[in-house]
Amino acid sequence: MSVQSEKGRLAISVAICVAGLGAATCSALAQDGVLNSDAGAISKDRLAGVVSKEPDYSPWAGRNYPTKPLWGDTHLHSGASFDAGAAGATVGPRDAYRLARGEEITSSTGQQVRLSRPLDFLVVADHSDNMGFMPDLLSGKPEILANPKGRKWYDLIKSGKGDEAFVDMLKDLFQQQFPEEIMYVPGSRGYAATWENNIAAAEEFNDPGHFTAFIAYEWSAAPKGNNLHRNVIYRDGADKASQMEPIVTQPPFGSPDPTTLWAWMESYEEKTGGNLLAIAHNGNLSNGEMFPVIEAFGKKIDEEWITTRAKWEPLVEVSQTKGTSEAHPVLSPDDDFADFELWDWANLDVSAVKTPDMLPTEYAREALKNGLRMEQDTGTNPYKFGMIGSTDSHTGLSTAEESNFFGKISTGEPSKERLTSDFVRADEVATGIGIADWQVSASGRIAVWANENTRASIFDAMERKEVFGTTGPRMSVRLFGGWDFEPGDEQDRMLARTGYEKGVPMGGDLLPAPEGKSPTFLVAALKDSIGANLDRIQIIKGWVDANGETQERVYDVAVSDGRTIDPDGRCRTSVGSTVDIENATWKNTIGAGEMATVWEDPDFDPALRAFYYARVIEIPTPRWPAYDVKRYGNEAEPETLMTVTERAYSSPIWYTPLSSDG
Numbered sequence: 001m002s003v004q005s006e007k008g009r010l011a012i013s014v015a016i017c018v019a020g021l022g023a024a025t026c027s028a029l030a031q032d033g034v035l036n037s038d039a040g041a042i043s044k045d046r047l048a049g050v051v052s053k054e055p056d057y058s059p060w061a062g063r064n065y066p067t068k069p070l071w072g073d074t075h076l077h078s079g080a081s082f083d084a085g086a087a088g089a090t091v092g093p094r095d096a097y098r099l100a101r102g103e104e105i106t107s108s109t110g111q112q113v114r115l116s117r118p119l120d121f122l123v124v125a126d127h128s129d130n131m132g133f134m135p136d137l138l139s140g141k142p143e144i145l146a147n148p149k150g151r152k153w154y155d156l157i158k159s160g161k162g163d164e165a166f167v168d169m170l171k172d173l174f175q176q177q178f179p180e181e182i183m184y185v186p187g188s189r190g191y192a193a194t195w196e197n198n199i200a201a202a203e204e205f206n207d208p209g210h211f212t213a214f215i216a217y218e219w220s221a222a223p224k225g226n227n228l229h230r231n232v233i234y235r236d237g238a239d240k241a242s243q244m245e246p247i248v249t250q251p252p253f254g255s256p257d258p259t260t261l262w263a264w265m266e267s268y269e270e271k272t273g274g275n276l277l278a279i280a281h282n283g284n285l286s287n288g289e290m291f292p293v294i295e296a297f298g299k300k301i302d303e304e305w306i307t308t309r310a311k312w313e314p315l316v317e318v319s320q321t322k323g324t325s326e327a328h329p330v331l332s333p334d335d336d337f338a339d340f341e342l343w344d345w346a347n348l349d350v351s352a353v354k355t356p357d358m359l360p361t362e363y364a365r366e367a368l369k370n371g372l373r374m375e376q377d378t379g380t381n382p383y384k385f386g387m388i389g390s391t392d393s394h395t396g397l398s399t400a401e402e403s404n405f406f407g408k409i410s411t412g413e414p415s416k417e418r419l420t421s422d423f424v425r426a427d428e429v430a431t432g433i434g435i436a437d438w439q440v441s442a443s444g445r446i447a448v449w450a451n452e453n454t455r456a457s458i459f460d461a462m463e464r465k466e467v468f469g470t471t472g473p474r475m476s477v478r479l480f481g482g483w484d485f486e487p488g489d490e491q492d493r494m495l496a497r498t499g500y501e502k503g504v505p506m507g508g509d510l511l512p513a514p515e516g517k518s519p520t521f522l523v524a525a526l527k528d529s530i531g532a533n534l535d536r537i538q539i540i541k542g543w544v545d546a547n548g549e550t551q552e553r554v555y556d557v558a559v560s561d562g563r564t565i566d567p568d569g570r571c572r573t574s575v576g577s578t579v580d581i582e583n584a585t586w587k588n589t590i591g592a593g594e595m596a597t598v599w600e601d602p603d604f605d606p607a608l609r610a611f612y613y614a615r616v617i618e619i620p621t622p623r624w625p626a627y628d629v630k631r632y633g634n635e636a637e638p639e640t641l642m643t644v645t646e647r648a649y650s651s652p653i654w655y656t657p658l659s660s661d662g
Contacts, residue, residue, distance in 0.1 A: 059494065064451070065451070065497070066451050066461070069448060069468075070120035070449075070453055071121075071445055071447055072212075072447075072458075073100070073119060073122055073390045073391050073398040073445065073446065074123040074216075074233065074279055074317070075123065075218070075390035077124070077126055077393065077394040078093045078124055078126055079108070079396060080092065080135075080198065081126040081127045081134070082129070082131075082134045082173075083166055083170055084134075084394035085133075085134025085135070086153065086157060086165045086166040086169050087162050087394060087410050088157075088409070089395055089396055089410045090108045090410075091105070091397060092396065093126075093198055094205065095396060097124070097211075097213050099114070099115060099397060099398065100115070101207075102114075102117070108410040108413065109410060111406075111413065111414065113406060115398070116401060116404060117474070118211070119211075120211065121211065121212035121213070122211075122398060124216065125216040125218040126194075126198060126217055127217070128218065128219055128248050128249070129173065129248045129249055130173070131184060131195060131217070131246070132188075132192075132195075133182075133184040135190075136190055138154075138157065149172065149179050152165075152168070153165045162410075163409070163425075164428065167349075167428045170348075170349050171225075171351065174224070175225060176251060178250060185253040186245035186246065192245065195217075195242075195246065198215070199215055199242055202214060206237075208453070208454045208455075211453065212454060212455055214459075215234040215236065215238070215241045216231060217232055218232070218281075219248075219249060221249040221257075221261075222256065222347075224351070225347045226285070226287045226289045227285040227348035228258060228281070228286060228289060230278040231278065232261075232265070233276065234275075234455075236272070236274040236275065236455075237455075240272040240274040247261060247264040257297045258309070259305065261312075262309070262311075276312070277463055278312050280317065282317045282319070282320050282324075283364065284362050287352055287354055287358050287362075288358030290361065290367075291361045291362065291366070292361055303378050307382075310380055310382045313385065314384075314462065314464075315385055315386045315387070316364055316387055316388070317389065317390055317392075318364045318389065319341070319443045319470070319471050319649075320443055320444050321407075321408040322440070322441070323341050323344075324340055324341040325362060325364055326363065326365060326387070326649055327363055327365045327366075328359050328363050330356060331359055331360060332554075334554065336554075337538075340647070341441045343439070345431075345433050346433050350429040350430070350433050350435070352431065367383040368652060369542040369552060370383060372610070381654075386462070386507050386652075387468070387613070387651055387652075388469035390445070391443065394410070400444055401472055402627060403584070403622075403627050405442035405624040412437050415632075416632045418438075419438055419625055419628050419629070419635075419636045419637070420634075420636075422434055422435065423436060423437045423440055436637070438637065442472055442623070442624045444470055444472055445469065445471075445472060445473075445474065446467060447467065447470065447474070447477070448461045449461055449466040449505065449506075464507055466507045466508075466651065467651055468614075468650040469648065470649075471646045473618060473646045474528045474531070475527050475534065475618070475648050477523075477648050477650050478506075479505065479506040479614045479651075480498075480500070480503040480506075480522040481503050481510050481520070481521050481655075482511075482519070483510075483511070483513070483519060485502055485522045485598045488598075489502070489522055490597050490598050491596075495522070495524055495596065498522065502522070503521075505653075509653070509656065510654065510655045510656075513604075513655070518601045519655060520601075521539060521557075521598070521612060521653070523598075524594070525537055525558075525595050525596070525614075527593050532621045533591025533592055533618070533619050534591050534593070534594070534595055534617070534618055534619070535618060535619050536556050536595075536616075536617050537557050537559075537595050538557060538617070539615075540552065540555075541553050541601065541611070543605075543611075544610075545608060546608065554569075554570070556569060556570050557569075558597040559575075560575060560591045561592070563575075575590055577619070578619070579622055579642075580622075581622060581629075584622045584627045584629070584630035585622065586619070586620070586621050591619040595616075608657065609655065609657065610655045611653065611655070614649075615648070615649050618646040619645075620645050622644075623642050623643055625640050626642045626643070
């Protein structure tokens, strides 16, 4: 929505004369007939000849760009999700919204919880498969208990072994062995009631201008345990969202093939006139299936597949509780910060071990590079996506701060035992790979550069990819690309205005290259107001070289504490650390509170496709296990990670050669 400047300019009262023009001028205007003494106002047409209109005196007049990021979570599960309920979650959508907007609530384990600061928006995305199943299972519905599996899960949960029920239920679902006779599917009474309740909760808590509650669900495909989940976000309200129930993934009622989801989304928009987008799940547990380049589901990837994915999936989640998938050190050996919160052992249900050949089609940076090459071949880039973070918490609690982390599932909520507990027990899965609770990440957040806090404005910003993600903290990040940014622009008090006037924001496309020029980027970052200082800002560039091979390079473009950047574009000097693990604290005596710079690509070739995104690194801080040790007085396992370098990732800006067919 544009700033409503015209209305204010047209209703000009006599007070302007008194306060701004002076009594003599007012008298002259009255004698000249410009001032209408009866109405007490100056004629708009006559005033145009007295007061110059170009440029507007007010620096804010006509401003139609966003001025602050809106913070949210696009991936939260309530107790209505079957797996969340199996693990003991009792927090429903309404309490999830209450917590997000700043209220204190009671968690599933009876603990009081409150966020340090409210969120601006929240997406409760309960699984579409088996929606409504858990409340009936927990209540002991006879039809469910008559099934051996239903009885087993019920008994496990009632005996306090919800974590075992959680793993067993997921295994059956992802291996397509969930009992068909007790599966909750669209058209059933329990399914419909749950979907309508989720819609009603979002409508109840949606407060335009103050807090946005999106209608959404998670499409939870995981063929053979390989994670292909997507969160489906509605721009719409109940009038449209209630016309079609969500699509599911389990045969014979649905399919795990994403093309069926895209077809359903197309059908929804045609039927209702509404708008949808899908956010691809963190790809690190897909065992190489999230970002395919040759074939998908046994079929060769063709132009239709490429254009359809590009249409429906503008964003990718790169950081959440199950790790981060921005980059991997095997794929990016020259990236000193790539080894971060990695979950690279197996697939989602830990039924198949991960092998190195799977990594290139799991991680976001590699997908961005592969997308350039696919665009070069077909004219369309299926992986032209923005990057975000969100929690994927199955507790109904959107907690992403290290000092206030309530776990991935309800059995992992704060306790003296969780640092020595298992998220996945090795003896429960086929691979024998266990995952400890301490390996769960306190992450992440999405920030949206939207003009106003409404469904429409936030959705539109997500669709145009003017978003960035963080691993939890709320540092602000701006990135603009163009051809005319100059050193000194970063010092402009109205930096954003300069950015929009001279270039395009994150998520955009550079205009064609003027002859002899290299792209320039205006990038700025501001620390979280209650968080840690910043270590550095980096620009990550990816491109396709003249031989058709993908390449990447990391540039340090701004560093703190007077350190220098070497001629190769890297700062090899560490910022250091002030972390006091024993007391779970740190000091902001190193790093910088804010950074900004103008950077020009020193290696630009106008004939080669490329993308650029910003990564902002914080100084080291305590990881959530350090807070547990401090508060409970217990001990962590020796291998437990106790510090973290939080970060933010902007969405990329793309460059396409003028002569390109794409």
